[in-house]
Amino acid sequence: MFHYTVHTSLDVVEEKISGVGKALADQRELYLGLLYPTEDYKVYGYVTNSKVKFVIVVDSSNTSLRDNEIRSMFRKLHNSFTDVMCNPFYNPGDPIQSKAFDSIVSTMMVQAC
C-alpha cells in the first residue's frame, strides 16, 4: 500500500507543478509541501528544476518532523543527488549505488525514527 501511496502522490506533484505555472517558476521554490495526507502517512514532495521528483513519506504518528525539518531533509537529499549526477561514471537512469548518497539517506532515516 505504501508504494501505491507514493505512486499516486505523483498526481498531486504534477498538479502542483502545472498549477504553479510561470508565476512561481522564477521563485525557484522546489519544495511542494504536504502532498497527500492519509490516515497512516504524510507524503511530502520536492521537484528539482530538471523535474526530478523526490518524495518523503512520514508516518502520521511521527509528530517531531515539521515542515521545516522536511524542507531541510529535501535540500540535503537534493545536494547529495546532485553530487551523484556529477559523477562522470554515473549514467542517468541507472539505480544509484553511491555510498555517499546512501549514507545521507540512512542518516536522515535514523534521525527521523
Next chain:
Amino acid sequence: AFFLCAGDQNLFTALYGSLTQQLPREPMEWRRSYGRAPKMIYLEANFVQFKEELLPKEGNKALLTFPFLHVYWTDCCDSEVYKASVKEDMQRWQAALRLHGSVDWLIAVVESDNKKKNKTNLLPRTSIVDKIRSDFCNKQSDRCVSLCDPLKESSRSQESWSSFLTKLRTLLLMSFTRNLGRFEDEMRTLREKRTEPGWSFCDYFMVQEELAFVFEMLQQFEDALVQYDELDALFTQYVLNFGAGDGANWLGSFCQPVRSWNGLLLRRPIDMEKRDLIQRGEASLLDLRSYLFSRQCTLLIFLQRPWEVTARALELLHNCVQELRLLEVSVVSGALDCWVFLSCLEVLHRIEGCCDRSQLEANTSHTVGLWTYATEKLRCLGDLCGLVSENGPNSEDLNKTVDLLAGLGAERPETVNSPQSPYKKLKEALSSVEAFEKHYLELSHAAMEMYKAIGRLRSARLVGKSLAEFYMRKGDPRSAENFLLDSLKSYVSESWSLPLTHTRKQIAECQKQLQKMDEYLQTSALLASDTNLSDDERRHFCQEILTFASQTAEDARVALSMSSFTRLQELRFRPSSALVHVSAALQLELRLCSLMPVPVTLEQISASIHFTQEQPGSTAQKRAAQNPDGTVTFPAASPASASASALELCEILEHSPSDNVLSSAGVACRNMHLLMRQNDSATSLDTPNTALTALTLEDGAQMLRASDVTLLPGNNSIVFTAQKPGVYTLRQLCATLGQVQFILPHLYPVVQYEVYSQEPQLSIQPLTEHLLAGLPQQVKFTILTGHYSVKKGDALQLSNTDSMPVLHSSTCSARILSSSAELLAESALSIQSSEKVTSISLPVTPPYHTLEFLLEVLCHIPSCPARMESERLTNGQISRRSRTRFNSGMTLIDQKVSVDCPWSIYSTLVSLTFHVPFKVKHSLLSAGRRKFIQVCLQNLVFRQQCVFSVWELRWSSVSPVSLHCVFSAAFAPADAPDAALKPYTYDFTLERVSVSADGSDLSRVCVAAFHLSLCDIYCLR
C-alpha cells in the same frame, strides 16, 4: 452587549425600540491593545432592566451576559421631585454599581416639552442636569446626557438623539474594550496555570470560547476562529505530550472508551449537547474534536472559505484516528470507520449546502479526498461485517454489525427528514450485501470520476484497483479484470516495479478464476521471473506453467512470450565468419539467461530460419551487428535500458556575420525531444503494453533444432548446427515445453549465416612474376574441389601443343589442403604423356579441399617473329593456341591450354602468357662502299645486357636483290649453365633498293619499303 437600565422604566420602554434599532447603524473604529489593527465594528446591544442580582459577581467569566454599560433613565424636570426621590434612587443605584466595581454608567435625562409646559414653576431645565452632574459626575460631566424629546420629529430632537447615540457607542466601546482586555488578561493568566494540578482544560475551554462568542457576535469571525484554533492547538499539544509520556490529569476524561460514533454534526450553529458535555467535563475526545470542528466549520463558512473546511476536515479525521491510537483509547473495531464515514459525508453535505454546482465542480480537488476517504472506510466496514464476500455475513459478522449500529444511536432530528442523510446511508449500507454493494460502487465510481475530471489518473486507477479487489472477494473476477489491467498498464509504463508485481499477482488470481489460460500462463511466467517475489512464490508460478505443460490435451497449445521466460543474450557463430560450405559444421551457440527459479527441461528449442534469395557472398556487408569474433549481442529488452539513450551533444559556435568574431558558444543536445519525452511521465501513461501483443509462430518455416534441453536458472548455452546450403536469416526462437511454447517473435539485430555450395575450380598460375619463353617454367595448378570429391583414377587431361610441351619431372608431387589452408597430405603425381594428351592422375581428395601441384612447361620461342606476324595477318583470326604480341618492348606469347577435368564434360581453357627474354635488332652500316651488318642481341631479363656482332658484306659478283640471313644464339640460364636449350634464332632479309634520279619515284619506293614494317631497309646511293 448588555445594558442594564435603571430609573424610569416607562421612559426606557418607550425608547427601547429605536435604541436597539439605531445603535448598530453606524460603525465605530475599535482600537485594540497589543498592536492589533483597528477595526470598524457595529455595536449591537440588548437593554435589560436593572436588577441587583444581574450584576456580575466576582470571578464571573461570562462575557456574553456582562453588563457593559449601566444607564439611568429619568425625565425628571422638577428639582423637588429630584430631591425627594430621584436623587435617592440614583444614589442607591450608584452604590450597587460601586459595590460590584462597575464604572461604566451613564445618566440620561430626557426632557419633554409636554412636561415643561405643565409645570411652569420649574427651575431652568439645565439646572437639573447640572445638579445631577454636580451630585454624581465628579469631574466626569460627560456621564450625564440630556436628551431632547427623542420621540419628536423636530430637528433639535434628532440632533440630540444622534449625539446621544454617539455618546452611547463611545461609552459602550470604551467599556467593552476595557472589560474585554481584562477578560483576555484573566484568560491568559488562567492559561499560564495549565501546568498546575487542578487545572481543567474544559473550564479553560469555556472561558476562551466566551471570547470567541463575543467576537462572533461582533462579526469578527476571523478573531473568533483564532480562539478555536488556539484551543485546538493547545489540546493537540497536550495529546502529543501525553503520548510522549507527559500526562495531564484532566486528559483522563478524554481517554474514556468511545461509546458513540455518530459523526460530526455541522448543521447547528452551536451544538449545545456537546458543549454541555464539555462544560461538565464529560466529553470524550471525539466529542471535543467534533464540537471544536463544528464551530470552526461554522466560522469558516461565515468567512466564505468552504474549501478550507474540507481540507481541515480531512486533517481532523486523520488526526482523531491517530490521537485515539496514541491515547490508547479503546474503540470497538469499526466504530472509527463509522465515525469517519459519517463525518466525511456530513462535511460534504454541509459544503454542498453552501456552494452551487459550478463552484463544487471547480473545486473537486478539495472534496475528492473526503470522497475517497469515505469510500475506503465504507470498504473497511464491509470487510469487517462480512458484506464483501461470496457467502454474505455469518452470525459473528451480524453481531458486529449490531454493535456498530448501536453506537450510532438515533438519528439526529436535523436529518431525520432528509432521505440521503449520511446516517441513513450507513445504516442501509450495513443492512445487506446488496445495499452495501450499491453504496460502495456509487462512492467508488464517484471518486473515480472526480479523479479523472481533475486529471489525477493514478489516483483514479488506485480506486479502480481497490474496486477490483472488491469484485475479487465477491467472486466476480470478470468485473475485476479490466480495473486490474488498467492499473497494471500504468505501473508498466512508469516502471514501478513493486506495485507492478503486486498487481500482477492479483491479475494472475483473476485470470486463473476466469480460466483464461493463455493470459494466466503468461502472467505466471512474468511472476516466476519476477525477482521482487520470494523464491517460494516464484517456484509456485513456475510450477503452474510446468503443470499445465504436462497436461495431455493435444489441442490446447499455448504460445507465450519468451521475454518473460528467458532472455537471449548472445549468439556466437563457429566459425566466426558465419560462412561455411556445405557439409562443414556451422555451429550457432545461443547464450540464454533463464529467468525461471528452477531448472526447466524443454523438449525442444528451435530457431526458425528464413531462406534469403540473395547471391551467396553478398550478405557479408549486411552482418554489421555481427562482431568479427562471430558474436551477436542482443540488447536487454527491458524498457529502462532502452530509454537510457545517451545525450547527443554537439558544440555550437556562432560568429557574428560582420567581423567573424565569436559571438556565442554553447552545447546543444540533439536528441532532447526523445529524452524529454521519456522523462515526462505524464505522457507515457497510455503507452500500449507490448508484452500482450499476439504471438504467432511462423508456419512452415525451416528450423534449427535442439532437443531435450535443460535450462538452469541463469546462463545457459545451447548449440545448433546448420547444414542446409543457402543464406539464412534467424527469425524466431521457440522453446517447447509440453503444451506450452515460449516464442521470441523477432530477433533483432538481424542475424544471418551462409552455408554455400561450391563448384570445383581449376586455376593455373605462374609461379614467378613472368613466365619466360624458351626456358622451362613452373606453373602452379590449384584445384578447389568444392562439392566434388576426387576419386581414385580421376585425371586431368592436358591437350599437348607443339609450342608448349609439358616437361616430365619425377619429383612432381601434390599437396592436399583443407578449406582452412591446413596441409593434410602430400602425394606423388603420375604424369603420362601420349602424342596429343598429357594425363595427370590426381590423388584422392575430399570435397571442399584444395589440391596443389607444380608442373614444368616450356614455351618455344617462335623462330621467326616476322613470319608469324604475317600469318596472323593472312588468317585474320585467333584460332591458334599461341599468339605473339608486343608490349612495351617485350614480345609476349599467349599460350592457351585446354584441360579436361573429371567433374565436367567441358574443357577448361587456361591462358598463360610467356615473355620472350631477348630482343634482336639488326642494322646495315656503310663505310664508303663497304657494307656491314650489325646484330644487337639484348637480354631483357638480366640487366638489359646487349651483345653486338658485326659482319662485313662482300660479294664477288653483282650484289643480290635479296639476301636472307639467319642469326642464331645459344643460351642457358645462369643457374644451370649446362642446360641444353634450343638456340634462339632470328631471321632477316636484306633487299636492294634502286633509286632513280627522279625524286618522286624514290618517295614512292620508300613508302612501299616502310610498309614492310618489320623489314630492314638499306639504301644504295
